[in-house]
Amino acid sequence: MNSRASKQTARPLGVRGHQKRSHLVASFKASGEMFVETPDESTTMLAIDVDPRTVSITPQPFTVRLDLEQVFATKAEALRAEPRARPERLNGEPPLERVYTPDFLVERTHPVPLVVEAKSAIEVKRIAEALARRGRVLNNLGFHYLVVPSTEIDHRGLHANLVHMRDAVKYRRDNNIQPLLDSLIKEVANRQGQFLLGELKGAVSDTAIYLGLISGVIACDLRSGNFGVNTVLWPAHGNLPHLQVLQLEA
Helix, strand or coil: CEECCCCCCCCCCCCCCCCCCCEEEEECCCCEEEEECCHHHHHHHHHHHHCCCEEEEEECCCEEECCCCEEECCHHHHHHCCCCCCCCEECCCCCEECEECCCEEEEECCCCCEEEEEECHHHHHHCHHHHHHHHHHHHHCCCEEEEEEHHHHCCCCHHHHHHHHHHHHHHHHHCCCHHHHHHHHHHHCCCCCCEEHHHHECCECHHHHHHHHHHCCEECCCCCCCCCCCCEEEECCCCCHHHCCCCCCC
16 A cells, blocks of 8 residues: 555555556545555455544554564565565465565554554465464554454445545535534434435435434444445434444454
């Protein structure tokens, strides 16, 4: 990943000649746009972005020399450190990884910073030992570590719904949303239990519905399919657990 924010990432991506395909994704809490390597990373980043426990996101924040248990600003610096890390794996069976650059560093309401890595479920199983070693080293360095397997985010409609939530967060920052929220509150004030999004169609705008979801007026399961007339909603009473898709308290 590579952010268009001011901070340089530890490992470049999205630049001319880079060998890996990348996807540009906007992030509110990364203060810009970033390149990600996989759809899993893209959805994970969006889930972190809209989570109310997230303060900020830094993509590719640093590189860890796992053999030295030391953090370096860039992968190049980590490889140059003595003993030099080329080849990047130590001899042995299986070979031990020497350098590791996390996907995301998350500052959250919890005081301990969180390192997040998105992987396919197949990859999580294949490199389980390496992931466990990364976690041990990061814990020793004062971080919490969360691996997000694709099975946790591979839900129909989740990615698109998270995009709507991210855009609503930005809209809330840039506009006076109270008139829209007031119209929604009026429509749902006397509702008890669950109801369908379609029941609000024509009475309030889609923007008002999205703003209601990020503001705790209403709630839904973001993993239950693309927003539509059959999306199940319920009063949220100011609570936001429906935006906590990942286990960021890890």
